Amino acid sequence: MIKSLDPRIARENISENNTIDPLTPMDNWETYEVFHQKKRGDQHMHVGIVHAPNAEMALLFGKDQYGRRGITANIWIVKTANVFCTEYEDQDMFETTPEKQYREAGGYKVMDKINKYKKAQKPA
Protein backbone atom coordinates (compact mmCIF):
# COMPACT_ATOMS: atom_id res chain seq x y z
CA MET A 1 0.00 0.00 0.00
CA ILE A 2 1.13 3.53 -0.72
CA LYS A 3 1.98 5.38 2.48
CA SER A 4 1.59 9.00 1.44
CA LEU A 5 2.09 12.27 3.30
CA ASP A 6 -0.99 13.42 1.43
CA PRO A 7 -4.01 12.48 3.54
CA ARG A 8 -6.21 12.32 0.43
CA ILE A 9 -3.94 9.67 -1.07
CA ALA A 10 -3.21 7.80 2.18
CA ARG A 11 -6.87 7.02 2.79
CA GLU A 12 -7.31 5.56 -0.71
CA ASN A 13 -5.23 2.46 0.14
CA ILE A 14 -3.72 2.26 -3.35
CA SER A 15 -1.44 -0.63 -4.15
CA GLU A 16 1.81 0.59 -5.65
CA ASN A 17 1.60 -2.22 -8.17
CA ASN A 18 -1.83 -1.23 -9.43
CA THR A 19 -2.12 -1.86 -13.12
CA ILE A 20 -4.65 -0.64 -15.66
CA ASP A 21 -5.47 -1.56 -19.22
CA PRO A 22 -3.62 0.73 -21.63
CA LEU A 23 -5.54 3.61 -23.15
CA THR A 24 -6.83 3.02 -26.65
CA PRO A 25 -7.30 5.51 -29.52
CA MET A 26 -10.14 8.03 -28.96
CA ASP A 27 -10.11 7.49 -25.17
CA ASN A 28 -9.22 11.18 -25.06
CA TRP A 29 -11.70 12.03 -27.84
CA GLU A 30 -11.23 14.19 -30.90
CA THR A 31 -9.93 17.76 -30.97
CA TYR A 32 -11.62 21.13 -31.36
CA GLU A 33 -9.89 24.37 -32.35
CA VAL A 34 -10.65 27.22 -29.95
CA PHE A 35 -11.15 30.88 -30.95
CA HIS A 36 -11.14 33.54 -28.25
CA GLN A 37 -12.58 37.05 -28.41
CA LYS A 38 -11.26 39.43 -25.78
CA LYS A 39 -13.69 42.28 -26.15
CA ARG A 40 -16.89 42.77 -28.07
CA GLY A 41 -15.92 44.18 -31.44
CA ASP A 42 -12.52 42.43 -31.57
CA GLN A 43 -11.79 39.62 -34.00
CA HIS A 44 -11.84 36.12 -32.54
CA MET A 45 -8.29 34.75 -32.34
CA HIS A 46 -7.20 31.14 -32.62
CA VAL A 47 -5.66 30.21 -29.25
CA GLY A 48 -5.24 26.43 -29.32
CA ILE A 49 -7.18 23.23 -29.01
CA VAL A 50 -9.12 21.13 -26.53
CA HIS A 51 -9.99 17.44 -26.56
CA ALA A 52 -13.69 16.89 -26.08
CA PRO A 53 -16.42 14.33 -26.78
CA ASN A 54 -18.86 16.91 -28.16
CA ALA A 55 -19.27 20.62 -28.89
CA GLU A 56 -20.88 21.49 -25.54
CA MET A 57 -17.99 20.01 -23.59
CA ALA A 58 -15.48 21.58 -25.96
CA LEU A 59 -16.95 24.98 -25.02
CA LEU A 60 -16.70 24.11 -21.34
CA PHE A 61 -13.07 23.00 -21.64
CA GLY A 62 -12.32 25.97 -23.90
CA LYS A 63 -13.60 28.31 -21.21
CA ASP A 64 -11.49 26.60 -18.52
CA GLN A 65 -8.38 26.43 -20.63
CA TYR A 66 -8.37 29.78 -22.44
CA GLY A 67 -10.73 31.98 -20.43
CA ARG A 68 -9.62 31.48 -16.84
CA ARG A 69 -7.64 34.75 -16.67
CA GLY A 70 -7.99 38.25 -18.00
CA ILE A 71 -10.99 39.29 -20.00
CA THR A 72 -13.11 37.24 -22.36
CA ALA A 73 -16.19 38.29 -24.29
CA ASN A 74 -16.84 35.18 -26.34
CA ILE A 75 -15.47 31.77 -27.34
CA TRP A 76 -15.96 29.76 -30.53
CA ILE A 77 -15.00 26.15 -31.05
CA VAL A 78 -14.71 24.34 -34.36
CA LYS A 79 -14.09 20.65 -34.81
CA THR A 80 -10.54 20.27 -36.18
CA ALA A 81 -11.81 17.89 -38.86
CA ASN A 82 -14.02 20.70 -40.22
CA VAL A 83 -11.21 23.19 -40.77
CA PHE A 84 -9.85 23.42 -44.30
CA CYS A 85 -6.51 25.09 -44.80
CA THR A 86 -3.89 25.94 -47.40
CA GLU A 87 -0.61 24.06 -47.29
CA TYR A 88 2.61 25.81 -46.31
CA GLU A 89 4.10 24.02 -49.30
CA ASP A 90 1.88 26.17 -51.51
CA GLN A 91 2.89 29.40 -49.83
CA ASP A 92 4.40 30.56 -53.16
CA MET A 93 0.88 31.30 -54.42
CA PHE A 94 0.99 34.41 -52.20
CA GLU A 95 4.52 35.37 -53.22
CA THR A 96 3.70 38.12 -55.71
CA THR A 97 0.91 39.70 -53.66
CA PRO A 98 3.12 42.31 -51.95
CA GLU A 99 4.25 43.42 -55.43
CA LYS A 100 0.71 44.34 -56.46
CA GLN A 101 1.14 48.03 -55.79
CA TYR A 102 -1.92 48.86 -57.91
CA ARG A 103 -3.98 47.40 -55.03
CA GLU A 104 -2.36 49.72 -52.49
CA ALA A 105 -3.08 53.36 -51.71
CA GLY A 106 0.67 53.94 -51.77
CA GLY A 107 0.79 52.82 -55.39
CA TYR A 108 -0.80 56.11 -56.52
CA LYS A 109 1.35 59.24 -56.51
CA VAL A 110 -0.18 62.32 -58.15
CA MET A 111 1.43 65.33 -56.47
CA ASP A 112 4.32 65.51 -58.98
CA LYS A 113 1.89 65.73 -61.87
CA ILE A 114 -0.32 68.29 -60.11
CA ASN A 115 2.62 70.52 -59.24
CA LYS A 116 4.00 70.29 -62.76
CA TYR A 117 0.58 71.18 -64.15
CA LYS A 118 0.14 74.15 -61.79
CA LYS A 119 3.56 75.46 -62.69
CA ALA A 120 2.76 75.22 -66.39
CA GLN A 121 -0.51 77.14 -65.90
CA LYS A 122 1.16 80.13 -64.23
CA PRO A 123 1.74 83.06 -66.61
CA ALA A 124 5.44 83.55 -67.15
Added chain:
Amino acid sequence: MYGNAYIDPNEKANGILAGEDPIKLQEFEDRIARGEKIEPKDWMPKEYRKQLIRMIEQHGHSEIIGALPEGTWITRAPGFKRKMALMAKVQDEVGHAQLLYSAAETLGKSREDMTNDLITGKSKYSNVFNYPAFTWADACIIAWLIDAGAIINQVANAKGSYGPYCRALDRICTEESFHLKYGHDNVVTLATGTPIQRKMVQEALTRWWPPIMHFFGPSDKLSGHTEILMRWKVKMATNDEMRQQFLNMYVPKIWDLGLTVPDANLKKNEETGKWEYTEPDWDEFKRVINGGGPCNAERLAVRRMAEERGRWVRKALLNKSEQYVAPLA
Protein backbone atom coordinates in the same frame (compact mmCIF):
# COMPACT_ATOMS: atom_id res chain seq x y z
CA MET B 1 6.37 24.31 -13.83
CA TYR B 2 8.89 22.15 -15.53
CA GLY B 3 12.10 20.23 -15.31
CA ASN B 4 14.61 20.18 -18.07
CA ALA B 5 14.11 17.26 -20.43
CA TYR B 6 16.41 14.42 -19.49
CA ILE B 7 18.46 13.05 -22.36
CA ASP B 8 20.46 9.96 -21.54
CA PRO B 9 24.10 11.11 -21.90
CA ASN B 10 25.09 7.65 -23.14
CA GLU B 11 22.75 7.78 -26.10
CA LYS B 12 24.60 7.32 -29.36
CA ALA B 13 25.09 10.48 -31.35
CA ASN B 14 26.17 8.69 -34.52
CA GLY B 15 23.91 8.38 -37.49
CA ILE B 16 21.45 11.10 -36.41
CA LEU B 17 21.15 12.31 -39.98
CA ALA B 18 21.37 8.93 -41.72
CA GLY B 19 18.91 8.63 -44.58
CA GLU B 20 17.80 12.28 -44.55
CA ASP B 21 17.29 14.05 -47.89
CA PRO B 22 20.24 16.52 -48.04
CA ILE B 23 18.29 19.17 -50.00
CA LYS B 24 15.31 19.15 -47.65
CA LEU B 25 17.64 19.10 -44.66
CA GLN B 26 19.42 22.18 -46.00
CA GLU B 27 16.11 24.01 -46.54
CA PHE B 28 15.03 23.06 -43.04
CA GLU B 29 18.25 24.31 -41.47
CA ASP B 30 18.16 27.52 -43.53
CA ARG B 31 14.63 28.21 -42.33
CA ILE B 32 15.69 27.81 -38.71
CA ALA B 33 18.79 29.94 -39.24
CA ARG B 34 16.54 32.71 -40.64
CA GLY B 35 14.57 32.59 -37.37
CA GLU B 36 11.44 31.12 -38.98
CA LYS B 37 9.31 28.60 -37.11
CA ILE B 38 8.75 25.01 -38.15
CA GLU B 39 5.06 24.06 -38.35
CA PRO B 40 3.46 20.61 -37.91
CA LYS B 41 3.16 19.59 -41.57
CA ASP B 42 6.59 20.89 -42.62
CA TRP B 43 9.32 18.46 -43.52
CA MET B 44 11.61 17.79 -40.56
CA PRO B 45 14.44 15.35 -39.81
CA LYS B 46 13.42 12.22 -37.89
CA GLU B 47 15.71 13.13 -35.03
CA TYR B 48 14.16 16.61 -34.70
CA ARG B 49 10.70 15.07 -34.44
CA LYS B 50 11.87 12.42 -31.97
CA GLN B 51 13.68 14.82 -29.64
CA LEU B 52 10.84 17.34 -29.66
CA ILE B 53 8.22 14.70 -28.89
CA ARG B 54 10.35 13.43 -26.03
CA MET B 55 11.01 16.91 -24.68
CA ILE B 56 7.47 18.30 -24.96
CA GLU B 57 5.93 15.08 -23.67
CA GLN B 58 8.25 15.02 -20.63
CA HIS B 59 7.40 18.64 -20.03
CA GLY B 60 3.67 17.80 -20.13
CA HIS B 61 4.13 14.88 -17.73
CA SER B 62 6.07 17.13 -15.35
CA GLU B 63 3.13 19.52 -15.19
CA ILE B 64 0.69 16.70 -14.37
CA ILE B 65 2.92 14.99 -11.80
CA GLY B 66 4.06 18.35 -10.37
CA ALA B 67 0.47 19.10 -9.47
CA LEU B 68 0.52 16.19 -6.99
CA PRO B 69 2.98 17.41 -4.31
CA GLU B 70 1.39 20.86 -4.45
CA GLY B 71 -2.18 19.60 -4.51
CA THR B 72 -1.37 17.91 -1.19
CA TRP B 73 -1.39 21.33 0.45
CA ILE B 74 -4.56 22.88 -0.95
CA THR B 75 -6.80 21.82 1.93
CA ARG B 76 -4.19 22.81 4.49
CA ALA B 77 -2.93 26.08 2.96
CA PRO B 78 -3.13 28.78 5.64
CA GLY B 79 -6.06 31.06 4.93
CA PHE B 80 -8.74 31.41 2.29
CA LYS B 81 -6.69 33.53 -0.14
CA ARG B 82 -3.80 31.07 -0.19
CA LYS B 83 -6.16 28.14 -0.71
CA MET B 84 -7.70 29.96 -3.69
CA ALA B 85 -4.27 30.88 -5.07
CA LEU B 86 -2.87 27.36 -4.69
CA MET B 87 -5.94 25.88 -6.33
CA ALA B 88 -5.49 28.31 -9.22
CA LYS B 89 -1.82 27.38 -9.49
CA VAL B 90 -2.52 23.64 -9.54
CA GLN B 91 -5.26 24.19 -12.12
CA ASP B 92 -2.74 26.14 -14.22
CA GLU B 93 -0.24 23.28 -14.06
CA VAL B 94 -2.80 20.79 -15.30
CA GLY B 95 -3.85 23.27 -18.00
CA HIS B 96 -0.20 23.60 -19.03
CA ALA B 97 -0.01 19.84 -19.46
CA GLN B 98 -2.99 20.06 -21.84
CA LEU B 99 -1.25 22.76 -23.89
CA LEU B 100 1.97 20.77 -24.04
CA TYR B 101 0.34 17.46 -24.91
CA SER B 102 -1.45 19.31 -27.72
CA ALA B 103 1.86 20.61 -29.05
CA ALA B 104 3.41 17.12 -28.89
CA GLU B 105 0.37 15.63 -30.64
CA THR B 106 1.00 17.78 -33.70
CA LEU B 107 4.23 15.79 -34.12
CA GLY B 108 2.35 12.53 -34.45
CA LYS B 109 2.22 10.92 -31.00
CA SER B 110 -1.31 10.53 -29.66
CA ARG B 111 -2.29 11.78 -26.25
CA GLU B 112 -3.35 8.26 -25.30
CA ASP B 113 0.13 6.91 -26.11
CA MET B 114 1.76 9.67 -24.06
CA THR B 115 -0.39 8.77 -21.05
CA ASN B 116 0.38 5.08 -21.56
CA ASP B 117 4.10 5.80 -21.57
CA LEU B 118 3.79 7.89 -18.41
CA ILE B 119 1.84 5.35 -16.37
CA THR B 120 4.06 2.44 -17.37
CA GLY B 121 7.15 4.44 -16.42
CA LYS B 122 8.53 4.50 -19.97
CA SER B 123 8.47 8.32 -20.20
CA LYS B 124 10.22 10.49 -17.64
CA TYR B 125 9.07 13.60 -15.87
CA SER B 126 11.00 16.17 -13.88
CA ASN B 127 12.96 14.48 -11.14
CA VAL B 128 12.09 17.06 -8.49
CA PHE B 129 8.55 15.71 -8.24
CA ASN B 130 9.80 12.41 -6.89
CA TYR B 131 10.39 14.20 -3.59
CA PRO B 132 7.61 14.90 -1.08
CA ALA B 133 6.35 18.26 0.21
CA PHE B 134 6.69 17.62 3.98
CA THR B 135 5.37 20.93 5.24
CA TRP B 136 3.56 24.02 4.00
CA ALA B 137 6.98 25.66 3.66
CA ASP B 138 8.00 22.96 1.16
CA ALA B 139 5.03 23.89 -1.00
CA CYS B 140 6.14 27.55 -0.77
CA ILE B 141 9.73 26.73 -1.77
CA ILE B 142 8.44 24.69 -4.71
CA ALA B 143 6.18 27.51 -5.87
CA TRP B 144 8.99 30.04 -5.66
CA LEU B 145 12.23 28.29 -6.63
CA ILE B 146 11.11 25.34 -8.73
CA ASP B 147 8.85 27.61 -10.73
CA ALA B 148 11.71 30.11 -11.00
CA GLY B 149 13.88 27.38 -12.50
CA ALA B 150 11.02 26.38 -14.78
CA ILE B 151 10.59 29.92 -16.03
CA ILE B 152 14.28 30.23 -16.92
CA ASN B 153 13.97 27.02 -18.89
CA GLN B 154 10.70 27.91 -20.56
CA VAL B 155 11.65 31.45 -21.51
CA ALA B 156 14.70 29.98 -23.26
CA ASN B 157 12.69 27.26 -25.01
CA ALA B 158 9.99 29.71 -26.10
CA LYS B 159 12.58 31.08 -28.55
CA GLY B 160 13.03 27.64 -30.07
CA SER B 161 12.15 26.60 -33.60
CA TYR B 162 8.97 24.55 -33.28
CA GLY B 163 5.91 26.82 -33.64
CA PRO B 164 3.32 24.92 -31.57
CA TYR B 165 5.75 24.46 -28.64
CA CYS B 166 6.76 28.14 -28.67
CA ARG B 167 3.13 29.28 -28.67
CA ALA B 168 2.28 26.96 -25.78
CA LEU B 169 5.30 28.21 -23.83
CA ASP B 170 4.41 31.87 -24.37
CA ARG B 171 1.05 31.27 -22.73
CA ILE B 172 2.61 29.15 -19.98
CA CYS B 173 5.28 31.74 -19.13
CA THR B 174 2.65 34.46 -18.77
CA GLU B 175 0.71 32.33 -16.30
CA GLU B 176 3.76 31.19 -14.38
CA SER B 177 4.76 34.75 -13.54
CA PHE B 178 1.90 34.61 -11.03
CA HIS B 179 3.23 31.32 -9.57
CA LEU B 180 6.61 32.88 -8.97
CA LYS B 181 5.17 35.98 -7.28
CA TYR B 182 2.80 33.87 -5.20
CA GLY B 183 5.65 31.57 -4.11
CA HIS B 184 7.95 34.48 -3.28
CA ASP B 185 5.18 36.16 -1.28
CA ASN B 186 4.69 32.99 0.78
CA VAL B 187 8.41 32.48 1.42
CA VAL B 188 8.82 36.14 2.43
CA THR B 189 5.87 35.82 4.84
CA LEU B 190 7.49 32.82 6.53
CA ALA B 191 11.02 34.24 6.50
CA THR B 192 9.93 37.54 8.05
CA GLY B 193 7.58 35.86 10.52
CA THR B 194 7.98 34.14 13.86
CA PRO B 195 11.08 32.08 14.78
CA ILE B 196 9.04 28.91 14.17
CA GLN B 197 8.06 30.09 10.67
CA ARG B 198 11.68 31.00 9.89
CA LYS B 199 12.84 27.59 11.07
CA MET B 200 10.20 25.90 8.93
CA VAL B 201 11.17 27.73 5.74
CA GLN B 202 14.89 27.22 6.37
CA GLU B 203 14.35 23.47 6.78
CA ALA B 204 12.33 23.34 3.57
CA LEU B 205 15.06 25.23 1.69
CA THR B 206 17.67 22.82 3.06
CA ARG B 207 15.61 19.83 1.92
CA TRP B 208 14.93 21.24 -1.55
CA TRP B 209 18.38 22.61 -2.37
CA PRO B 210 19.82 19.34 -3.76
CA PRO B 211 16.78 18.71 -6.04
CA ILE B 212 16.92 22.37 -7.15
CA MET B 213 20.58 21.97 -8.12
CA HIS B 214 19.63 18.78 -10.00
CA PHE B 215 16.76 20.58 -11.72
CA PHE B 216 18.58 21.66 -14.87
CA GLY B 217 20.25 18.29 -15.31
CA PRO B 218 23.91 17.20 -15.45
CA SER B 219 26.48 19.19 -17.44
CA ASP B 220 25.89 18.61 -21.13
CA LYS B 221 28.48 16.43 -22.70
CA LEU B 222 30.03 18.37 -25.54
CA SER B 223 28.79 15.91 -28.11
CA GLY B 224 27.75 16.26 -31.74
CA HIS B 225 24.29 15.49 -30.48
CA THR B 226 24.05 18.58 -28.26
CA GLU B 227 25.57 20.70 -31.02
CA ILE B 228 22.97 19.59 -33.56
CA LEU B 229 20.06 20.09 -31.14
CA MET B 230 21.27 23.62 -30.45
CA ARG B 231 21.64 24.34 -34.16
CA TRP B 232 18.08 23.16 -34.71
CA LYS B 233 16.94 25.32 -31.77
CA VAL B 234 15.52 22.33 -29.93
CA LYS B 235 17.83 23.04 -27.03
CA MET B 236 18.34 26.75 -26.43
CA ALA B 237 20.93 26.80 -23.64
CA THR B 238 23.15 24.26 -21.95
CA ASN B 239 22.11 22.87 -18.56
CA ASP B 240 25.03 24.65 -16.91
CA GLU B 241 24.14 27.99 -18.50
CA MET B 242 20.61 27.73 -17.11
CA ARG B 243 21.87 26.69 -13.68
CA GLN B 244 24.21 29.71 -13.63
CA GLN B 245 21.36 32.02 -14.62
CA PHE B 246 19.18 30.60 -11.84
CA LEU B 247 21.90 31.01 -9.19
CA ASN B 248 22.61 34.54 -10.35
CA MET B 249 18.99 35.59 -10.12
CA TYR B 250 17.86 33.78 -6.97
CA VAL B 251 20.75 33.20 -4.55
CA PRO B 252 20.93 36.96 -3.74
CA LYS B 253 17.16 36.95 -3.13
CA ILE B 254 17.49 33.96 -0.77
CA TRP B 255 20.35 35.67 1.09
CA ASP B 256 18.30 38.87 1.32
CA LEU B 257 15.91 36.98 3.58
CA GLY B 258 18.76 35.86 5.84
CA LEU B 259 18.26 32.23 4.82
CA THR B 260 21.19 29.85 4.50
CA VAL B 261 21.83 27.88 1.34
CA PRO B 262 23.15 24.50 2.48
CA ASP B 263 26.34 24.62 0.43
CA ALA B 264 29.40 26.13 2.11
CA ASN B 265 31.16 26.38 -1.26
CA LEU B 266 28.48 28.47 -2.93
CA LYS B 267 29.85 31.84 -4.00
CA LYS B 268 30.11 34.06 -7.02
CA ASN B 269 33.57 34.28 -8.48
CA GLU B 270 33.81 38.00 -9.15
CA GLU B 271 36.55 37.54 -11.75
CA THR B 272 34.76 35.04 -13.94
CA GLY B 273 31.25 36.19 -13.01
CA LYS B 274 30.35 32.52 -12.54
CA TRP B 275 28.90 30.85 -9.48
CA GLU B 276 30.96 28.16 -7.81
CA TYR B 277 29.24 25.38 -5.92
CA THR B 278 29.67 21.84 -4.66
CA GLU B 279 29.02 19.50 -7.55
CA PRO B 280 25.54 18.01 -7.06
CA ASP B 281 25.34 14.27 -6.36
CA TRP B 282 24.58 12.96 -9.85
CA ASP B 283 24.47 9.34 -8.67
CA GLU B 284 21.53 10.29 -6.46
CA PHE B 285 19.94 12.05 -9.46
CA LYS B 286 20.27 8.92 -11.61
CA ARG B 287 19.03 6.68 -8.82
CA VAL B 288 15.88 8.80 -8.40
CA ILE B 289 15.15 9.35 -12.08
CA ASN B 290 15.35 5.60 -12.60
CA GLY B 291 12.69 4.92 -10.00
CA GLY B 292 14.54 4.93 -6.68
CA GLY B 293 13.22 8.21 -5.23
CA PRO B 294 10.93 8.54 -2.21
CA CYS B 295 7.78 9.23 -4.28
CA ASN B 296 8.26 7.62 -7.71
CA ALA B 297 5.97 4.68 -6.95
CA GLU B 298 3.32 6.88 -5.35
CA ARG B 299 3.21 9.40 -8.22
CA LEU B 300 2.60 6.75 -10.87
CA ALA B 301 0.18 4.73 -8.74
CA VAL B 302 -1.91 7.87 -8.16
CA ARG B 303 -1.86 8.72 -11.85
CA ARG B 304 -3.02 5.18 -12.72
CA MET B 305 -5.77 5.38 -10.12
CA ALA B 306 -7.00 8.70 -11.53
CA GLU B 307 -6.97 7.29 -15.06
CA GLU B 308 -8.86 4.18 -14.02
CA ARG B 309 -11.52 5.97 -11.98
CA GLY B 310 -12.23 8.55 -14.65
CA ARG B 311 -12.31 6.06 -17.47
CA TRP B 312 -15.98 5.10 -17.34
CA VAL B 313 -16.99 8.76 -17.59
CA ARG B 314 -14.82 9.31 -20.66
CA LYS B 315 -16.11 6.10 -22.26
CA ALA B 316 -19.71 7.07 -21.57
CA LEU B 317 -19.21 10.44 -23.26
CA LEU B 318 -17.46 9.00 -26.30
CA ASN B 319 -19.33 9.21 -29.57
CA LYS B 320 -18.12 6.10 -31.40
CA SER B 321 -18.72 7.52 -34.86
CA GLU B 322 -16.16 10.32 -34.33
CA GLN B 323 -12.62 10.08 -35.67
CA TYR B 324 -9.42 11.57 -34.37
CA VAL B 325 -7.78 14.30 -36.45
CA ALA B 326 -4.43 15.74 -35.35
CA PRO B 327 -4.66 19.40 -34.25
CA LEU B 328 -3.66 21.99 -36.85
CA ALA B 329 -1.18 24.16 -35.02
